[in-house]
Amino acid sequence: MATMEKARRRTTASSLCAICNQNKAALKRPKTAQQICRECFYSVFEDEIHNVITENNLFKSGERVAIGASGGKDSTVLAYVLSKLNHVHNYGVEFFLLSIDEGISGYRDDSLETVKRNEIQYGLPLKIVSYKDLYGWTMDEIVKAIGLKNNCTFCGVFRRQALDRGASLLKVDKLVTGHNADDIAETVLLNILRGDIARLGRCTYITTGIYSPNAYRGFAREFIKDLERIRPRAILDIIKSGENFRIATSTKMPEQGTCERCGYISSQEWCKACVLLDGLNRGLPKLGIGRTKTINGGGGSGGVKPGTKSRLSNVGMKESRTRSRQYSGSVDF
């Protein structure tokens, strides 16, 4: 330990990349705290992703794999790395970008722009699936029907499921979404705040993407930003805490069933989206708004393969058993 610390101090002093020893170090690797340059960071990162992919046989030649594209930084990096690795290592995978158009006038234009740029830059075909395709309603129409007040409920539920439903609609074999360490740390915190013990233990392996409209989510996000400012490693420490929680074996994950109507993962007879849609279609949009006892974690629970436990560079992937089950995986860095 002492010698490692010494080594670290040496590199800090020289501020040259610890790997190539030529370029100026630009960032710190979270895992080893090594200071490295941007180029080396990318190649290290790509190697890690490649290792996880091959070790876990995540892709098979000929598969159609959708990359969930939000236009955000994570999904852009993910698209870049996967398309590059596909070329370099000949995965033979048919990658394409999948983006969701919520149908809010003006709102998504910017991010769709980024996604379209990615399409050209990385030579990946882009498929856009709209809320209209998935639910029969655009977000604008929903707002018109129910007023601004309650649309958060719809936003949350519909957005949570959109990528999975889109992937299902396009009959892809797998869906990959980007999650970074911040997202995982946030999930750990949120699970503590809402008392979700069942998810505590596994939340680090779950790609939740639960966008609950609760105010505390916003607080938690700001809190994590503040933490990162005064102690960057706090993010990794939160994830470590999440992995080490002593969960009694009697604590069960909520029963995992499927929606009778659409086949989407749901602990109730009908999934939240179907309840809301039913209300919308019958002109009773208030139906289904309000508390339900179980949090229907749209992004899904259920384990990512235990073999992918390598922290912070973990590509998790769920194979689909039935076409209607969702597919999701995560890449963390």
Add this chain to the structure above:
Amino acid sequence: MASSCGGSGGGGGGCGSQCSSLRDSPSVVGEEGNEILEVVENASVSNGHRSILRCSKCGEETAVYNKLCLDCFRSFLYNKFKVSVTSNAMISPVDCVLVAFSGGPASRVALQFTHEMQLKSQKNWDASKDQQQPLPVFGVGVAFIDERAFYSANNSEIDEAIEEIRLTVSTLFPPAKQLYVEPIEKLFSLDLIEGKARLRKLLDTIDDPTGKDDFLHYLRAISLQKVASENGFNKIILGSCTNGIACHIISSTVKGQGYSLPADVQYIDGRWDVPVVLPLRDFVARDLIMFCHLDRLRTCQIFHQSECGINYLVSSFLTRLQEENPARVRTIVRTAEKLSPFGFNKYKEYISDDMVPSRLRSKVQNLRASESAPLETLCPICGTPLCDSDLVNLKNRKCQVECDVFVSYCCASCRYQIVPKEEDSFNNFYSLLPQLFTRRVKNGLHVDHNQLREQVEEFLLSDDDEECGDTA
């Protein structure tokens, strides 16, 4: 451990804002209190007009808080305290308990109610003197840890506050209670001036502000242990309330101590020489503050939480969350409650059954019957049980030098935020560290690696053992 509202669980982070709102003058109550005061005023104004807010319990008196009159509020809190103490077998009649008192509302309530329980059993004793085998009355002492050597605090103000505390303790009579004012620097030397110098030097070797903060917390805990064992106390009562514990849960998570977290949120913490109990665990700060205010229990915040670092960030975060939903702190504690506690969180003591009131006997026996717990390896600085990755590191390490061995026994969090990285600085740190810390590992030095492996294996097997027992 006596900070903020009377002590937080086990690793820094008090419930800052609520408690500090009392700091300036005892008559000013914080944001939450204001709203309650309005209720009180409303009640008295409406008195002449339409409806009077009657107490929902007795229906007689005017409601002052939570739809209760002061008397009903008081007996609600007192009964809750009593249930907490008796149902967890925190105090037995033969015990001598030391109440950690900071001057804040939580520890003030803990002291008040402990005194009242003692007074009641004293009365029972007086009444049953002639009968056979009357229950003995447990003893109560009070400890105040003087931390001014840590802060650059105004001496005369603290002296005044201590006089105030002395007065408070002297009014809690009969039975009379001894107050122990323990300067924190006494851990470093019997000579207080030298002790203070050593403490300051040691603090200089700790770079991280949060690390410094937490280190004070560990010093406080160990001071309490010292006072207790030097003066014949066998239990320490901490005033940690729900808010403080919720803070601790979040800060532990942020510091990567998720594994050891459940150790600090239980009613009983038996990992120290003198077991620590937390009867106020299920009390929210707001109730305690209001009770002190309404019942005119004098409180004062003598030492203030530092306003930087992780712990401060966490307590501001929780304050915001509470504004959105006051029940949030309870949810947080309830979440952590569902994590598996450690063996040392279970009641284990060997007093004869005759000493225990008959109605509690089966409960105590149940608690006692729980399987002998696997031994945990504890971090010598903060006392948290080491997690698997720490243990593996420890097992693979082949250190010979005493101070290196010490570091290898420390948890990852202490290694990061407390133990100095630089060699000179570390040597300084280690040489200044009170023996009460270093001794923990020196005893552990005799544990060889085989024994350690056995400990780990014992831990891994414990699940199977239980299953066999069930099926047999």
